Amino acid sequence: MSVPPLTPPASGRGIKVEAGASLAAFIWFRTGGPAETLVRPDTATDLAAYLRDLDPSTPVLPVGVGSNLIVRDGGVPGVVVRLPKAMAKVSVQDGRVRAGAGAMGITVASAARDAGIAGLEFLRGIPGTVGGAVRMNAGAYGRDVSDILIEATVVTREGSVETWPAARFGYVYRHSDLPAGAVVVEAVFSGTPGEPSVIGAEMDRIAAEREASQPLRSRTGGSTFKNPEGHKAWALIDAAGCRGLTRGDAQVSEKHCNFLLNLGSASSAEIEALGEEVRDKVKAHSGVALEWEIQRVGISLPSRMREGAGGGPALSTSDAAGDGGRPPLGPLPHAGGEA
Structure with a gap:
């Protein structure tokens, strides 16, 4: 079954652009230099229009809450994109959960619990946003985003809005094939019917385990x-x-x-x-x-x-390659969990 899209805020309000904006103000490490340009779009449509008009050589880096990110001391060249609260809404219909990419994992897991949808409890243990989780196949406690993702809406670096089925992401452990500069703006997840009290108990167990060990x-x-x-x-x-x-x-x-x-x-x-x-x-x-x-x-x-x-x-x-090499700016930040 199809899931109706979330009702976005009125389009046309545009883009908020700030030069030299602090990233250390919200990155969890509270370190690092500023963004050359920080962009906050009102809607996915506004973001797409902005990226279409942006010089193709300008790097674009989406950042959620910065929960799994080191921003180097010299700052980030190009454009850093942060999604607004309006793109963090969550809705449920027909056993599926539709979440804006700015939504936190705990918010998605809680919405699924309240609707009696099991299988998303592990998102309670991922301290980041949906967008980052989709990009890097975040996981914890034996499950990964690739286990639950149906499709995601992506604004490409070229400025088109596309819906990608899960298979297109080419998921492997903590990695997807989403290209550099593309921004996940929404995702649809699946689960199985469950008892809210049982789902809640599992989420509480995950929370307690994280508190005790991390x-x-x-x-x-x-x-x-x-x-x-x-x-x-x-x-x-x-x-x-x-x-x-x-x-x-x-x-x-x-x-x-x-x-x-x-x-x-x-x-x-x-x-x-x-x-x-x-x-x-x-x-x-x-x-x-x-x-x-x-x-x-x-x-x-x-x-x-x-x-x-x-x-x-x-x-x-x-340096997301993990092999000690230093490739050009490309792979984007993600949310991480620890099983």
């Missing part, structure tokens, strides 16, 4: 590294002696070693360099090369790095 009240970025095949990243990090490891004011969490923390005044360079140090130590100890799950975007500023912090070149980069 540093939720710290300045962090969620799960730092992907779980390698046959391993848990946190266990490899712990075995390599990295629990509590620090670099400046950046620390490997003592509560959950696959989380990095900003203890107060860490720079993004210190956080990233600490992550690379963890990768080196794990590789030396176990032979396993950890891949970054947190997205790292923007320009490195060597002048902000404390002695020994290391870091990348002063280039616009997004």
Whole structure:
């Protein structure tokens, strides 16, 4: 069955554009430089029109709540897109959940619970938005977005509005084939009939488990590294002696070693360099090369790095490949969970 689209706010109100806007003000790590241009569209139609008129060489980076993102100290060149609250609405019909890409995972899971739709409980454990979750196939507690996604509406970098079936995303673990600069604006999820009280109990269990095992009240970025095949990243990090490891004011969490923390005044360079140090130590100890799950975007500023912090070149980069390389700005931030 088809699901009626959400009623959008009146179109034509346009785009809010801000030059040099702070990203550290809302990124969970509370670090990093500004966006060259921060864009807040009123509707998907407005965003599409804006992108059509934008110079094709200008990079576009959608950002949700910044829960799984390191913004480098030199800031992010090009355009950063943030969706408004009006694009965070959730509706339910015929056993399907339609969610604006700005909606948080907990909001979607709660709407499904109230409608008696099971199978979306794991979204309670993903501290990010629907848009990021769809882009990177976010998952936790044994389930991934690819298990529940029916289709998603995407505004392409060229400025067209398209509906993609789930198969088109080419999902694998924590990755999709959504191209750089494309912005997810809405998604439709499926579930199975369930008893709201049972669904709620599972969501409560997930919440309690996260509270007990993860540093939720710290300045962090969620799960730092992907779980390698046959391993848990946190266990490899712990075995390599990295629990509590620090670099400046950046620390490997003592509560959950696959989380990095900003203890107060860490720079993004210190956080990233600490992550690379963890990768080196794990590789030396176990032979396993950890891949970054947190997205790292923007320009490195060597002048902000404390002695020994290391870091990348002063280039616009997004090191989402996870292999230590530094490809051009491309893969976008996502929400991460930790099973």
